[in-house]
Amino acid sequence: MSKKVLVVDDEKLIVKGIRFSLEKDDMEVDCAYDGEEAVRMARDKEYDIVLLDLMLPKLDGLEVCQQIREFSDVPIVMLTAKGDDMDKIMGLEYGADDYITKPFNILEVKARLKAIMRRTAQKPAPEPKGKTVEVGDLAIDCEGRRVSIGGREVNLTAKEFDVLELLVFNPNKVYSRENLLNIVWGYEYPGDVRTVDVHIRRLREKIEANPSEPKYVHTKWGVGYYFQH
Numbered sequence: 001m002s003k004k005v006l007v008v009d010d011e012k013l014i015v016k017g018i019r020f021s022l023e024k025d026d027m028e029v030d031c032a033y034d035g036e037e038a039v040r041m042a043r044d045k046e047y048d049i050v051l052l053d054l055m056l057p058k059l060d061g062l063e064v065c066q067q068i069r070e071f072s073d074v075p076i077v078m079l080t081a082k083g084d085d086m087d088k089i090m091g092l093e094y095g096a097d098d099y100i101t102k103p104f105n106i107l108e109v110k111a112r113l114k115a116i117m118r119r120t121a122q123k124p125a126p127e128p129k130g131k132t133v134e135v136g137d138l139a140i141d142c143e144g145r146r147v148s149i150g151g152r153e154v155n156l157t158a159k160e161f162d163v164l165e166l167l168v169f170n171p172n173k174v175y176s177r178e179n180l181l182n183i184v185w186g187y188e189y190p191g192d193v194r195t196v197d198v199h200i201r202r203l204r205e206k207i208e209a210n211p212s213e214p215k216y217v218h219t220k221w222g223v224g225y226y227f228q229h
Contacts, residue, residue, distance in 0.1 A: 003028065004027070007032070008031075009056070018106065025110060035061070036059055051109070052096070065094040065095050070155070077097060077098045097116060098112060098185075147164065160202060166180070167217060170227070175226065177193035203217060215228075
């Protein structure tokens, strides 16, 4: 089965180059040139991964990312022309899984996309399928990759779910940010440990009644994060 990739960028030469390169590796590539078209295509068809430029007409990459996250947890890789860290962190805040800075090497892009798709396809279940874990009013359905608080479903991104699942199945074990990067992102991640902080903060905002006084995901200062039953 060939992998389906959606490439979103308003620079047609860049899109053409990426498309040519990915199709050589037997991937099926669709292209969108503005944000509205990207959201519509992501809604109409199931993709294995989305490569999304930050600067787009109609809707920018962050808005596109946010809207896609409302109905899909497809892996999203942001392309950012700016070397500004804030853009990268913002992309992750809005539910992106990774980012690549322009100008990029197409071989690096291909390697990164393949690593993410491989990891998504081979995600091992930490427990037998159908396992639901309940801690207090938090319920985690591992097969459906759904999380609910007090019976109300909360919408986590793929990476937020992965982080939560790892912590829940290893209660009271403290993971450093470097550890979490290596385990959850699972490949040579080009970013820094702030990526983890962003995901933990977003996770707390979604599952904790009071994110500044967490009941589930705790910080061990100077060491890392852990889950407390």
